[in-house]
Amino acid sequence: MDKVGATSFTAATEKDWEIAVRQGRQRYIADAGVAALNLLKSQKDEPSNGWQVNNYEHSLSAATKALRNGEDEEYVVAVLLHDLAQDLDPMRHDRVAGTLMKPFLRPENHWMVANHQVFQLGFRTHSKFDTKACEKFRGHPFFEHTLRFCDLYDQSCFDPNAERLAIATFEPMVRRVFGRVMQARMTSYP
Ligand SMILES: [Fe+2]
């Protein structure tokens, strides 16, 4: 990799900019999705807060079930990464994950990730929160899509004996889903 001599933006020559921008774009495309995967992997050995699986295992279990059920690749990726922001902001981790993944997901999958917490509440039999809170969204075009996700792949994926494929199984999928959009973004800038 070429390195420029400048140590500030103001000192960088036109050639420096050409080198740094070109190499940056190539790397962003080559490594698309890796930052999201790394965030998920950072949860690998974290405590489970009393559940029988931790958040990382829950995520792998959910993605494995989605894959086995024949869901499409982008949906499997959305399932895998739906809780990647759990530790950043537990009470609004869906919004944070949704913001991170918005450019890379279809609208229905983005909305599903970004709003899953309020739908997940509907499956709780014990809660001080309003378990019917998702009703405010009834009629929304992605209501049923999100409810189905929470039922099939979120509330029901905390079993330590459920199949969990290795993260390596999903890495190429994440790279493809993020890479498609990254490629388009990087080549659309002047
Ligand atoms: Fe969640």
Ligand SMILES: [Fe+2]
């Ligand atoms: Fe979850």
